[in-house]
Amino acid sequence: MPSSKLRGPIEHDTRTNTARSPAPVPDCDPVLRLMWVKGNTYRAAVADALGLSKSVVSETVQSLIRAGLVAEVGLGESSGGRRPVILNFQYGARCVLGVDVGATHVAVALTDLRGRVMEWRELSHPVRTDPVGTRRLILRLCDDCLAEWRGGFERLIGIGIAVPSPVDPAHPDWLSEAVIPDWQGRSDLERLHRRYGVPVFIDNDANLGALAEKSWGGGVDADNFLFVKLGRGIGAGVVIGGEVYRGANGVAGEIGHVPIDPNGQRCTCGLRGCLGTVVGSAALALRVRALLGEYADSALADQALSALAIAQAAAKGDALGIRVVHETAEVLAAGLSGYVHLMNPEMIIIGGGLARAGEALLGPMREAVRRSALVRSVSPVTCIVSQLGRQAVAVGAATLGLLKWLSTVSRTHNPTMTKP
């Protein structure tokens, strides 16, 4: 029976933009989507949930079974009549590659159709200064992953690439020369396409981290949130209405240049006191060194001061680490306050190396956000740490390829469906 929603005479424009989608929602056949989300069900339940007739569901499921994406795996419990045939989504039927090209490292994740990382390769590499070697390394890591996974080559459906640079939607294979000059604007990643014969998609790393969290992490139930990547550089991915939002020119999420202190240090952009000059890993390292005198016994005394190292020190209770992380949380919360008031997001997810600080970062941040949102009784912005951790960006890249593929799968005409 369809749940007939009663509506009073006075109506509102639209309902709130919260949680309309209970999971990652690719634009594809509704039956496929539901089965992909739920994992296992049976035909009658699908028909009921989607309001479709049993005939349509029956036929669609047939086609999905033929494609190897769904399998009948036995009978369920009776609820007073014939026992249902349990259908199981075959998440392992295909795989996707996600490549995370950072400033100083390359990581590759091979995931199944559920975004689970089946193979993982990660190496430090001077990406900025060595385009040729980086490209070779990417191919090697991809080959490694595919070789390791049974049938990897044949089952591959797509590749996603995350780059530490804004991506121009009109020319996705160009890179911003401002960020990594030695690449001279050319990613030349289409050789991946030539090598593996599958579609290749490129996007910014923060956007893909946000996509990963929306799809498989802490943002699964949220449709409006911010993913903040605090690492060597800082960036943000904006999720609006369940989708990654890119803004008018494709450069939304430029959190690094949100102004904090008009009297602050000069930023590479020419302004003073950008958020990036305060919470970037270089700034954090400086701050740690400046304070080392006060904290003689700090574990940070003689370390390479990456965001990760500082975060780990804080997580272990190091007083200096905690202090610096605490300061960072305050600044970050202040910088995001305007965004929170204007966009009323459900949550803020922190990723990147500094996220490893965990509660040492989240505690003060929650406190600061709560303080700045007193009036609005309705602003319980949840602050959490990335659930996917260091793999977030690579998994997001893979998810990009995955979602694109799902949206091409159709019951009737059937592009990649019959590959293996």
Add this chain to the structure above:
Amino acid sequence: MPSSKLRGPIEHDTRTNTARSPAPVPDCDPVLRLMWVKGNTYRAAVADALGLSKSVVSETVQSLIRAGLVAEVGLGESSGGRRPVILNFQYGARCVLGVDVGATHVAVALTDLRGRVMEWRELSHPVRTDPVGTRRLILRLCDDCLAEWRGGFERLIGIGIAVPSPVDPAHPDWLSEAVIPDWQGRSDLERLHRRYGVPVFIDNDANLGALAEKSWGGGVDADNFLFVKLGRGIGAGVVIGGEVYRGANGVAGEIGHVPIDPNGQRCTCGLRGCLGTVVGSAALALRVRALLGEYADSALADQALSALAIAQAAAKGDALGIRVVHETAEVLAAGLSGYVHLMNPEMIIIGGGLARAGEALLGPMREAVRRSALVRSVSPVTCIVSQLGRQAVAVGAATLGLLKWLSTVSRTHNPTMTKP
């Protein structure tokens, strides 16, 4: 011939979020939408533009003609063959009421299907303290408008109401007691529904101002912008992807509590230095009085210091007015900088009384916004003033009712279509 877009092997997730919709886009029959947007065309052009077959367009147009929404008005020029039958959208076939309930005034606009104001009533009234009288006044002004317009009562298709308070999507007829305590949370506006027998919709005033600008004003070609209402209070309507965005809890656009100065004046919310404490009309009046000594010959010397009055003084070249408006622009731009970097909007539209200052406000604001967005070569945020002026909110309210009605009109089953 369909324009076959060529795509290279490397692809991007989504194109930029810019200008996908060239006009207000209700969720309705595509033929109806196109004809409504274009005003006059002919059948072949519609079929061509929408990629539909001539048969479908022909039948749909038939039905629209029967409903009185479209009329054949003669023949167009031949382009080498049979002359086309020109079709004209009958914008006057129906009307909508938009009610702007402010803190100290009530305004009612009766618009046609193009959002043009055919009748307009506006009165000052102590809305905050007199709920009963306000309700009576609203009914009177609505009656007036309908009586004045030929066939107003019969052609009415809906009513939109703008209230100076956040609107809870779950209970649109409740008002926030925090904003107007004397109304005790009850709008009781459903009597409008009972009286006129048409659907009534309620939303926040800034949201509806944004909707008006998106539909008929400076935002027609923009899909991502901010409408900032600078009047007695300040508020903002956020447009994302061509639609008014309400956030996770329906309170997006709370620009009044964006933090500006941690050492500033205490706000009603308990915090210090909220934007509202600096650019609200009360704060502006204080600032003017404080500076009056330096500007003895100012036209603002003995006036009621509303935002409108200050704006008009500035527009006329009054030095004090210009100074205060200039300061306001600086503060506003600073407060919006974070939003601009994170959301990469196309434009910012200023409405409310202070918008009357025109270039005196926009000049410094453009300059400040430009300064804060140096890096992103791709951030040409356009700053303009509301094209609909004082009528923006009421027109937005009417537009809300209009769009809701359009979305119910269907070629086949046909709810309100056959009313008159």
Add this chain to the structure above:
DNA sequence: AAGACTTTGTTCGGTTACAGAACAAAGTAC
């Protein structure tokens, strides 16, 4: 001026996606 071609608009099958009924299969409840 006559025929050839163009463009507009209507009408009439044919296709597709879906809903709904009929039915078969397999269970529960009394």
Add this chain to the structure above:
DNA sequence: GTACTTTGTTCTGTAACCGAACAAAGTCTT
């Protein structure tokens, strides 16, 4: 054992759409 339920398949009907055929009304060329 009979009556009722639930699941799943198959078949038929229907609504929305496309494309072809055609009629109407032009322009253009020779």
